[in-house]
Amino acid sequence: MPSSLRRPLSPGLAAISPGILCVLLLAGCFSQTVEAQTPRVLLVGDSWAEFMWSNRTLREVFVENGRPDLAERGAVTAIGGTTAAQWAGSQGLELISEELAAWPTIDTVQLTVGGNDLLAGASGGGWYVGIPQQELDAFTTRVVRDVTIVVDHALAQIRRSRWCSASTTM
Amino acid sequence: MVLSLYDYVNFTATQGGLECQQAWAVLGEPTPRQINQALSEQQAALAVFADARPRVTLVDHRGLMQFAFGFPAEGIQPGDLVPPGDLDRPSPAASMFLGVDCIHLSEEGYRILGRNLWQSYYAQRLGDGDGDGDGDGDGDGDGDGGGGGDPGTVPTAPTMLSATPTSATSVALTWTDASADESAFVVERRVGQQAFGEIARRPAGTRTWTDQGLEPATTYEYRVFAINAQGASARSNLASVTTLLSPSTCTADESTLCLRDGRFEVRARWTDFEMRTGDARVVTLDDRRAESSDSGLFYFFSNDNWEQQVKVLDGCGVNGQFWVFSAATTNVGFELVVVDTVTGRRIIYENPPGVAAPAITDTAAFPCSSPQP
Numbered sequence: 001m002p003s004s005l006r007r008p009l010s011p012g013l014a015a016i017s018p019g020i021l022c023v024l025l026l027a028g029c030f031s032q033t034v035e036a037q038t039p040r041v042l043l044v045g046d047s048w049a050e051f052m053w054s055n056r057t058l059r060e061v062f063v064e065n066g067r068p069d070l071a072e073r074g075a076v077t078a079i080g081g082t083t084a085a086q087w088a089g090s091q092g093l094e095l096i097s098e099e100l101a102a103w104p105t106i107d108t109v110q111l112t113v114g115g116n117d118l119l120a121g122a123s124g125g126g127w128y129v130g131i132p133q134q135e136l137d138a139f140t141t142r143v144v145r146d147v148t149i150v151v152d153h154a155l156a157q158i159r160r161s162r163w164c165s166a167s168t169t170m
Numbered sequence: 171m172v173l174s175l176y177d178y179v180n181f182t183a184t185q186g187g188l189e190c191q192q193a194w195a196v197l198g199e200p201t202p203r204q205i206n207q208a209l210s211e212q213q214a215a216l217a218v219f220a221d222a223r224p225r226v227t228l229v230d231h232r233g234l235m236q237f238a239f240g241f242p243a244e245g246i247q248p249g250d251l252v253p254p255g256d257l258d259r260p261s262p263a264a265s266m267f268l269g270v271d272c273i274h275l276s277e278e279g280y281r282i283l284g285r286n287l288w289q290s291y292y293a294q295r296l297g298d299g300d301g302d303g304d305g306d307g308d309g310d311g312d313g314d315g316g317g318g319g320d321p322g323t324v325p326t327a328p329t330m331l332s333a334t335p336t337s338a339t340s341v342a343l344t345w346t347d348a349s350a351d352e353s354a355f356v357v358e359r360r361v362g363q364q365a366f367g368e369i370a371r372r373p374a375g376t377r378t379w380t381d382q383g384l385e386p387a388t389t390y391e392y393r394v395f396a397i398n399a400q401g402a403s404a405r406s407n408l409a410s411v412t413t414l415l416s417p418s419t420c421t422a423d424e425s426t427l428c429l430r431d432g433r434f435e436v437r438a439r440w441t442d443f444e445m446r447t448g449d450a451r452v453v454t455l456d457d458r459r460a461e462s463s464d465s466g467l468f469y470f471f472s473n474d475n476w477e478q479q480v481k482v483l484d485g486c487g488v489n490g491q492f493w494v495f496s497a498a499t500t501n502v503g504f505e506l507v508v509v510d511t512v513t514g515r516r517i518i519y520e521n522p523p524g525v526a527a528p529a530i531t532d533t534a535a536f537p538c539s540s541p542q543p
Binding site for chain 1: 174193208273
C-alpha cells in the first residue's frame with residue numbers, strides 16, 4: 001500500500017530515499033551477523049513489503065517455526081509507494097533480475113503490489129467511490145496484467161538461477 | 171512465488187494522522203464497506219489469476235487484524251471476528267502503525283501477516299528441514315505427525331496462534347480452530363530451550379485462553395494442538411511473547427518525566443545520522459523542569475534546542491484510554507518509551523534517523539482500568 005503517505009518516493013525506481021539508504025546501511029551492518037542464514041525469499045513490492053523487510057518479519061517467523069537458517073532479502077526491491085505498473089516496467093524487472101542474480105539461493109519471490117494502484121484515486125487512474133463499471137474493469141485488467149508481467153519475469157529468473165546454482169526444486 | 175496482499179485500511183479512526191484525511195478525500199470519502207469491497211474485488215481478480223498458475227500462491231490477509239485485535243471497547247474481543255471479518259469495519263486502530271496510520275500496520279500487525287504467510291505457504295514451501303516441508307518432521311508430507319489426515323481420524327491442526335502480553339504476569343492466546351471434529355485443545359508452553367509441557371486443556375471450539383501466574387519480563391513460547399478419540403493433530407505455529415515489566419514507581423531525573431501524578435514514566439533515546447546515541451534530557455527553564463502533570467519537553471543535544479514535546483492525557487471519560495501525544499521538531503532518530511507503572515505496560519514509539527518525525531496521536535495507548543485476568 002502507498003507509503004507515499006508516509007515516505008514519498010519519486011516515480012523512478014532508481015531514486016533511493018533517505019529511508020531506503022538507511023535500510024541499505026542497516027542491511028550492510030546486519031550482514032555481519034547473518035552469514036549463516038541462507039537467503040531464500042526476495043521481498044518485492046510496495047510499503048507493505050518494505051515494512052516487512054524493515055521489521056525483519058519473515059526472519060522472525062522462520063525462527064518461530066524452527067528455521068533460523070533461513071532469511072529474506074528486500075533491501076532494494078521493497079520500495080514504499082511503488083505500483084504494479086512500475087514493477088512491470090523495465091526498471092522494476094531489472095531490479096528483480098539483479099537481486100535474483102546476486103542471491104542465487106533465493107527460490108521464492110514474495111510480491112506485494114496493487115495497493116497503490118487501488119488508492120491512487122480518480123486523478124491517478126485508481127479506484128474511487130462511484131467509479132463506473134467499465135472504468136473499474138479496465139483498472140482491474142491493468143493491475144492483473146502488470147502483476148502477470150512481474151510474476152512471469154520472476155518465475156523465469158528463479159528457474160534460471162536455480163538451474164545455475166543447482167538449488168532445490170521449486 | 172507468493173502474492174502477499176493486504177488487510178483492510180482504516181480511514182475511520184485515523185483522520186488526524188499522517189495525511190489520512192487527504193488520502194480518504196482522494197478516494198471520494200469511502201465508507202469502510204466501500205473501500206473493503208474494492209480491496210476484496212481486486213484481490214478476487216488476482217486470485218483468479220493465481221488459481222490458474224500452479225506455481226503461484228495467493229495469501230489472503232483480509233480480516234486478520236480484526237481477528238487478532240478485535241474491538242474491545244465495543245465488546246468484540248480478539249478471536250470473535252473470523253477472517254475475512256466484517257466488511258463494515260476497518261482494521262482496528264490498535265493494529266495500525268503508531269495507531270494513527272490509515273494504511274500501514276504496526277510491527278505486531280505485520281508479524282501476524284508473517285505467521286499467516288508461514289501457515290499458508292512457507293510451511294509447505296520451506297518446511298522444517300526434513301525435506302517434505304510439512305512441518306511435522308515425519309517425512310511423509312501430510313503435516314499430521316504421522317497419523318494420516320483422512321476424515322474421521324485426527325483433527326486438523328489449529329492455526330494462527332497469537333500471544334499478547336496483558337500484564338506482567340499474564341498472556342492472552344488466540345488461535346484459529348481449523349477442525350470440525352476436535353474434542354479439546356491442548357495448550358503447551360516453554361521457557362527458553364526447555365521442553366514444552368502441557369499447561370491447559372480447553373473445550374472444543376475454544377479460540378482464546380489467558381495464561382496467568384507468569385514471571386514478569388520473561389519470554390515464553392506457546393503452541394496448541396487439537397485432540398479427539400483418534401489422536402492428536404500437528405502442532406500450531408509457535409507464538410513467542412514477553413510478559414510486561416512489573417508494576418513500579420516513576421522516579422523523575424534529568425532523563426525521566428513522571429506524568430499524571432507519576433503513573434507514566436517517559437524517557438527517550440536519540441540516534442543521529444552517524445548512529446551515535448544518547449538519552450534525551452528534560453528541558454530546564456531558570457532551573458525549573460519543563461514538566462507539568464500532563465506534559466514535558468525533551469532536548470537531545472542542547473538545553474536551548476528543544477526537540478520533543480510529550481503529553482499523556484486522560485481520555486478515560488471518552489474511550490477508556492490514556493492518550494499519548496508527541497510532536498518532535500527533528501529528523502534525528504529516536505525511541506520514545508512510555509511506561510504505565512501501574513500495569514507495567516510499555517509502548518515504544520520509533521522514528522528512524524533521516525525521517526522528519528510525524529506527530530504521535532495515540533488515542534488507544536493505555537487502558538484506564540487494569541487488565542482483567
